[in-house]
Amino acid sequence: MVPRAMGWLAAALATVTLFAACTGGPNTIAPPTGPTRSPTGGTHTPEPTPSRRSPAPAESPVPAESNPPGDIPDSTAFVPYRSKAGGFKISAPEGWARTTTSSSVTFTDKLNTIVVSWQPASTAPTVASANATDVPQLRKETRAFRLGKVGAASLPAGKAILVDYQVNSEPNKVTGKQYRLDVLRYELFHNGTEGVITLLSPVGADNVDPWRIVTQSFGWT
Numbered sequence: 001m002v003p004r005a006m007g008w009l010a011a012a013l014a015t016v017t018l019f020a021a022c023t024g025g026p027n028t029i030a031p032p033t034g035p036t037r038s039p040t041g042g043t044h045t046p047e048p049t050p051s052r053r054s055p056a057p058a059e060s061p062v063p064a065e066s067n068p069p070g071d072i073p074d075s076t077a078f079v080p081y082r083s084k085a086g087g088f089k090i091s092a093p094e095g096w097a098r099t100t101t102s103s104s105v106t107f108t109d110k111l112n113t114i115v116v117s118w119q120p121a122s123t124a125p126t127v128a129s130a131n132a133t134d135v136p137q138l139r140k141e142t143r144a145f146r147l148g149k150v151g152a153a154s155l156p157a158g159k160a161i162l163v164d165y166q167v168n169s170e171p172n173k174v175t176g177k178q179y180r181l182d183v184l185r186y187e188l189f190h191n192g193t194e195g196v197i198t199l200l201s202p203v204g205a206d207n208v209d210p211w212r213i214v215t216q217s218f219g220w221t
Contacts, residue, residue: 068203069205144166
């Protein structure tokens with residue numbers, strides 16, 4: 001296994017700044033980063049992203065909301081999106097804002113975010129590589145990181161590694177308010193490319209079904 005150095009939740013993951021609306025103005029969510037595997041071996045460290053150029057400040061987990069404002073409505077329609085650069089297709093909620101970079105695409109609405117990123121890789125991720133490389137990097141670069149579990153997962157697109165964790169959102173630029181977020185990070189591999197699907201939503205939000213639609217729709221093209 002060749003270590004990776006991504007984000008995150010890019011080929012070096014060029015993570016974009018995500019905006020989530022909350023009372024008093026938008027709340028910025030910095031998606032997790034992840035390492036990049038070089039196809040010829042060794043480690044390639046991506047350029048720092050605008051939202052996270054240094055280790056995250058030390059802080060305690062913020063309390064979860066009793067009525068989190070993050071449920072995706074049952075009436076939400078999902079529309080297909082195809083990335084020629086990433087070599088994949090996925091379905092995302094209709095109407096969500098979309099931001100693309102050379103190695104990632106982000107869909108966001110209020111406090112919910114989907115990030116799909118891709119990068120060259122020589123080997124598939126494993127539970128061991130996630131624990132040894134990704135978890136320490138996420139702990140360093142995200143706010144109040146708390147690991148849930150790392151394990152194997154199976155998607156229609158193939159075998160995956162799932163990192164389940166929580167972080168604080170970035171403070172609201174107007175009010176300073178933060179939300180506690182649940183994060184699901186799926187790492188997949190196909191023909192020399194690693195794809196990472198990262199799903200963020202407020203702790204307590206009931207998004208099991210929408211997230212299932214998103215992850216089940218992912219496929220390599």
